[in-house]
Amino acid sequence: MSIAVCILFIFLFLYYYRKHKSRNLDKLDIPHQSPAQESIFKEVIQLAKDNNPEFLTRFNEYCPRFSEELLKVSPLKISEIRFCAYIYLNFSTKEIAEYTFTSVRTVQTKKYNLRKKLNIPGDMDIYVWFSKLLK
Numbered sequence: 698m699s700i701a702v703c704i705l706f707i708f709l710f711l712y713y714y715r716k717h718k719s720r721n722l723d724k725l726d727i728p729h730q731s732p733a734q735e736s737i738f739k740e741v742i743q744l745a746k747d748n749n750p751e752f753l754t755r756f757n758e759y760c761p762r763f764s765e766e767l768l769k770v771s772p773l774k775i776s777e778i779r780f781c782a783y784i785y786l787n788f789s790t791k792e793i794a795e796y797t798f799t800s801v802r803t804v805q806t807k808k809y810n811l812r813k814k815l816n817i818p819g820d821m822d823i824y825v826w827f828s829k830l831l832k
Contacts, residue, residue: 756786770830784808790804
């Protein structure tokens with residue numbers, strides 16, 4: 698009986714860990730300086746969710762140094778910068794796949810390729826790396 702209870706706790710722990718893993722990551726901490734900046738942020742999030750072509754333009758208005766700092770690390774295509782912006786905004790793999798109409802496996806592959814291209818160490822979380830990019 699005690700073994701069954703232990704196994705149950707292990708499964709509950711794994712379920713909780715996977716469900717809430719992205720919440721434990723360092724969140725994007727950009728101070729909102731004005732209500733206008735706050736409305737741009739909300740608009741950027743909505744454009745990302747809608748997979749709107751205007752997303753990257755508005756994102757660059759919201760966070761102008763992001764693309765510059767990213768391009769200092771490595772030359773990237775526009776589509777890669779757009780993908781990096783999704784990561785910077787702390788969207789999960791599943792959310793990115795849903796918003797860009799791709800599979801989860803495709804998003805995982807893109808993350809892997811970005812790690813190689815940007816020389817992100819394997820032991821560092823990619824979300825943490827992007828959050829520290831502008832600091």
